[in-house]
Amino acid sequence: MATEALTTPRRRLDRTAIGGVLVREIINFSSYWRSTTFSSTVEPTIYLLAFGFGFGSLLSSVNGFRYVEFVGTGTVATAVLFSSIFPAMFGTFVKYKFQRTYDALLAAPVDTEELVTGEALWLAMRAAVYGCAPMLVAMVFGLNASWGMLAVPFINFVAGYGWACAGICIAGRLNGIENFNYVTSAVITPLFLFAGTFFPLTGLPQWIQTIAQLNPLYHCVQLVRHAVFGLWGVVDLWNLGYIVAFGVVMWRLGIYFLRNKLID
Amino acid sequence: MSSQAPPAIRLRGVVKRYGDITAVAGLDLDVPDGQCVGLLGPNGAGKSTTMRLLTAQAIADEGEITVRGHQLPQRSKPARAEMGVVPQLDNLDTTLTVEQNLVVFSHLYRVPKARRQAAIERVLDIANLTERRGAKVDELSGGMRRRLLIGRALIHEPRLVLLDEPTVGLDPQVRQELWALIDRLRSEGVSMLMSTHYIEEAERLCDSVTIMSHGVAVAVGAPQALVARYAGREAVEIYGSPARLAEAEAEMAAQGFPTRRTGTSIAVLGLDDADGRAPAGERRPANLEDVFVLLTGEEIS
Numbered sequence: 001m002a003t004e005a006l007t008t009p010r011r012r013l014d015r016t017a018i019g020g021v022l023v024r025e026i027i028n029f030s031s032y033w034r035s036t037t038f039s040s041t042v043e044p045t046i047y048l049l050a051f052g053f054g055f056g057s058l059l060s061s062v063n064g065f066r067y068v069e070f071v072g073t074g075t076v077a078t079a080v081l082f083s084s085i086f087p088a089m090f091g092t093f094v095k096y097k098f099q100r101t102y103d104a105l106l107a108a109p110v111d112t113e114e115l116v117t118g119e120a121l122w123l124a125m126r127a128a129v130y131g132c133a134p135m136l137v138a139m140v141f142g143l144n145a146s147w148g149m150l151a152v153p154f155i156n157f158v159a160g161y162g163w164a165c166a167g168i169c170i171a172g173r174l175n176g177i178e179n180f181n182y183v184t185s186a187v188i189t190p191l192f193l194f195a196g197t198f199f200p201l202t203g204l205p206q207w208i209q210t211i212a213q214l215n216p217l218y219h220c221v222q223l224v225r226h227a228v229f230g231l232w233g234v235v236d237l238w239n240l241g242y243i244v245a246f247g248v249v250m251w252r253l254g255i256y257f258l259r260n261k262l263i264d
Numbered sequence: 265m266s267s268q269a270p271p272a273i274r275l276r277g278v279v280k281r282y283g284d285i286t287a288v289a290g291l292d293l294d295v296p297d298g299q300c301v302g303l304l305g306p307n308g309a310g311k312s313t314t315m316r317l318l319t320a321q322a323i324a325d326e327g328e329i330t331v332r333g334h335q336l337p338q339r340s341k342p343a344r345a346e347m348g349v350v351p352q353l354d355n356l357d358t359t360l361t362v363e364q365n366l367v368v369f370s371h372l373y374r375v376p377k378a379r380r381q382a383a384i385e386r387v388l389d390i391a392n393l394t395e396r397r398g399a400k401v402d403e404l405s406g407g408m409r410r411r412l413l414i415g416r417a418l419i420h421e422p423r424l425v426l427l428d429e430p431t432v433g434l435d436p437q438v439r440q441e442l443w444a445l446i447d448r449l450r451s452e453g454v455s456m457l458m459s460t461h462y463i464e465e466a467e468r469l470c471d472s473v474t475i476m477s478h479g480v481a482v483a484v485g486a487p488q489a490l491v492a493r494y495a496g497r498e499a500v501e502i503y504g505s506p507a508r509l510a511e512a513e514a515e516m517a518a519q520g521f522p523t524r525r526t527g528t529s530i531a532v533l534g535l536d537d538a539d540g541r542a543p544a545g546e547r548r549p550a551n552l553e554d555v556f557v558l559l560t561g562e563e564i565s
Contacts, residue, residue, distance in 0.1 A: 014341075020372035024357070027368055031359040100355035107319045108372040109345040264282065264313075264322035 013117060017110040021118025024105075029126075036087070040126070041133035044079035048072055048134045051198050052141065063200050065229070072138020073228050074197035076152060077159065077220040080131035081192060084123045084160040088167025092119070092258070093177050102262055112259040120164040120251065127160025128153040135228070148227040155227060158240070159220040162247035165254040172257030196221045216246040269297035270333040272424045272455035273318065278327035280313050280479075287313040289479030290327070295424075295457050300450045302466035302487075303459040304552075305476035306560050311459040312352065314476075315428045318457070319344055332424055345374060348417030352428040352459075354409055356401045362388070362412055363397040366419060373420035383419050390445070391415030407438035414445060425449065427458040431465060443468060463553040473552070477560040487552050494558055495522075495550035496536040501529045502545040516543065524557045533558065 029036075048071055056067040063070065095101035105115055132152060139145065170183050194201070194208065195217035201209050212218050219239040226236050273295035280288040288310045295301045303311050316322035318331060320340030329336040331343035356365055366384045375383045388394040391411040401409060410430070417425055430446065431439040439462075446469055450456065460466055466473050467487045475483040475490075483490055502512045509530050516523045519541060522533045533554055535542045 016374055017372075020368075020374075023371040024368045027360060027364050028357060099357075100351070100353055101357070103321070103351055103353075104349075104355040105372065106321050107344060107349040107351070108369070109341045109374065110372060111341065262321065264280075264316065 012111075012113060014109075014111075014114060017114040018118040018121065020108070020110060021105065021115055022122055024101075025119065025122040036083075036126075037130070040079065040083035040130040043082060044075045044134045045137050047078060047198075048075045048137055052138075055198075063202070066142065068138055068141045069143050069229075070200075070225075071198060072134055072141070072143050073225045074195075074221050075134040076131050076156065076224045077195060077217050078192060078197055079134050080127045080156045080160050080220065081163050081188075081217055083130040084127040084163040085167040085170075085188065087126075088119070088123055088164040089171050089180055089183075090177070091123075092168050092171035093180075096171070096258075096261065097177075106262060112262055113255050116165070116168055116251065116255045116258055119168065120161050120254070123164035123167075124157045124161035127163070128157040131156035131160065135224075143228070146228055146230055148230050148232075151227040152224055155220065155223045155240075155243075158247060159216065159243050162216060162243055162250050165247060165250035168254035169250055169257050172254060172261050191215050191217050194218070216243050219243050271295060271330075272297050272299075272332055273301075273457055274328075274330045275314075275317075276328045278314075278317065278329060279325045280310075280317060280322055281325050286479055288317070288324070291476070291480055293457075293474055293481060294484075295455055296472075297423075297455055298453045299471040300446075300456040300458065300469055302470035302473040303457060303476060304461065304463070304466050304473050304556060305459075306461065309476040309560070310479040311476060312428065313479075315426055315457075315459055318347075318426060319349060345420075346422060347424040347426060348420070348422035350414050350417045350425065350427045350430055352432060354413060356409060356412060356416070358401045361398050361400055362393050362404070365401060365412065365416060369416050369419045375420050383421070387415040387419055390418060390448075406434060407441060410434060410438070410442060411445065414442065418449075422454070424455045424457075427456060429459055429461070431460070431462065439465075463551070463556055467552045475556060475559050482559045483555065490555050491550050491552055495533040495554040497550060498535060498547050499531045499533050499550045499554055500535060500543055500545040500547055501526070501531050502543060503529045512543065522558055524554060 051071045052068040059067045061067065102115065106112065135143065135149065135152060170180065174180065174183070194212050195215050196212070201212050201218070219242045223236055223239045223243070226232050271294055273293065275291055275293040278288055278291045279286065291310065291314065293314070303314065305311050313322055317324055317329060318336070320337040323337050332346050334340070334343040336343060357368065360368070363384060366387055367380070370380045370383055388397055391414065393408060393412060393415065396404065396408065401412070404412065414430065427446070431442050434442070443465065446456070446458070450469065458470065470487060472484065472486050473490065474481045483494065485493065502509065504512070512530050513523050516530070516532050521535065521538070524531050524533065531554060532543055532545070533550060
């Protein structure tokens with residue numbers, strides 16, 4: 001028998017199983033990385049350029065930052081969101097429904113919990129890297145380098161994990177890929193716009209500001225800006241705590257929804 | 265194989281319901297160690313559900329399932345680690361090469377690093393794909409893909425393999441190629457449970473078959489024994505107009521002989537002790553298909 005003994009009866013979150021899921025993703029990535037890298041980095045960069053130059057010509061500064069610096073740091077969170085929630089939604093659905101990959105994985109010694117964890121870890125790693133693209137582009141347009149930038153990939157990773165799990169929840173909960181449009185329009189677009197990415201929320205009515213506090217993307221934007229501009233404060237513990245909690249809740253929900261879908 | 269070895273698979277009174285539908289309705293099933301058991305049944309008999317129960321992708325509502333001594337669903341993970349699964353629907357990663365697919369599965373099935381390459385070479389050899397190791401799955405023929413699908417399930421040298429309709433939808437010559445592959449595993453003492461609705465496949469490859477209908481086992485035994493028991497040595501085929509066939513059917517039923525429609529004829533079975541009462545017609549050896557139709561009431565598609 002070439003198989004390592006599985007002695008513990010109900011060991012949860014077995015690292016070997018998660019590793020197997022990751023290996024599958026990494027090897028697959030070698031066959032499609034070009035297109036994914038293109039869309040994950042070019043899209044937020046276009047936002048950055050469009051808003052940066054568009055509004056940048058009208059506004060000299062926002063909250064004391066040059067507009068390109070404001071948007072360049074804000075769109076980091078956008079890039080993280082786009083490069084994790086969308087591949088999670090579509091990837092999960094395709095692997096469940098069309099490629100039947102999850103049938104193969106669950107017939108192997110891999111449980112739904114490890115499957116979701118492995119998929120989310122992989123997307124979080126990708127988002128950590130892709131999320132840096134707008135920041136690097138902004139540097140070309142004058143954003144100054146700072147030590148705090150080194151924290152950005154880690155912030156991206158935590159946020160990306162939560163968004164990936166949220167995408168898995170959506171795919172696990174909805175029947176039919178066409179229903180994804182509802183979520184994209186009604187949930188993701190408002191999250192993306194009311195996060196303080198393109199304009200500060202301070203100019204908005206109080207009730208919108210209160211609701212925006214619930215938006216994990218808002219906390220991600222805050223963390224990235226504070227890291228890049230060296231403005232760390234106690235509030236960042238709240239910001240970080242919020243995206244960690246978001247990740248944990250989405251992770252458990254993702255496992256729950258996907259298990260309902262995959263196990264009869 | 266020693267007789268002490270635990271059975272590869274053992275099901276007792278297994279029930280699985282989906283809402284109002286009972287897919288498996290009190291199934292008993294045994295796969296003794298080292299044997300190839302065929303699960304025969306028409307569509308909807310519960311074969312696929314049974315396969316899903318064995319990998320804990322479906323959880324039984326009632327009954328007991330053990331796989332290589334592991335109780336399911338609690339111990340399903342070690343059970344899954346010890347068996348190979350060939351799914352009915354191809355789920356290979358189509359943008360990857362043959363070899364990359366095997367690398368992925370060597371990780372999923374926990375083949376130790378030092379043995380990984382040798383395991384991959386071994387499977388490439390078994391599946392006769394060594395020459396095509398660098399080809400993308402998309403570029404392979406249907407038969408090659410199916411060989412890879414079977415080979416992939418053998419990466420960790422499992423002693424038990426589940427095959428769900430392994431040759432469905434393939435050309436006759438490709439099917440024979442796969443039969444040779446499955447027969448090789450059988451000769452190596454690998455236990456197998458194979459669901460199929462190709463009677464010939466079960467007759468050729470299986471030590472024993474379980475015929476399923478409406479979620480339960482209606483007959484269990486070696487193919488030849490089942491034929492002898494339910495259909496007898498010979499069948500007599502009566503041809504004629506539909507009216508003539510209906511008449512013959514009623515006549516034989518009155519005499520207590522089981523019959524089956526084959527589309528163009530009526531086959532009269534159970535004639536071993538018929539002596540002079542056997543009807544006139546074309547004689548042929550009885551086969552497993554006769555038993556299948558007799559017991560499940562279904563025509564072969």
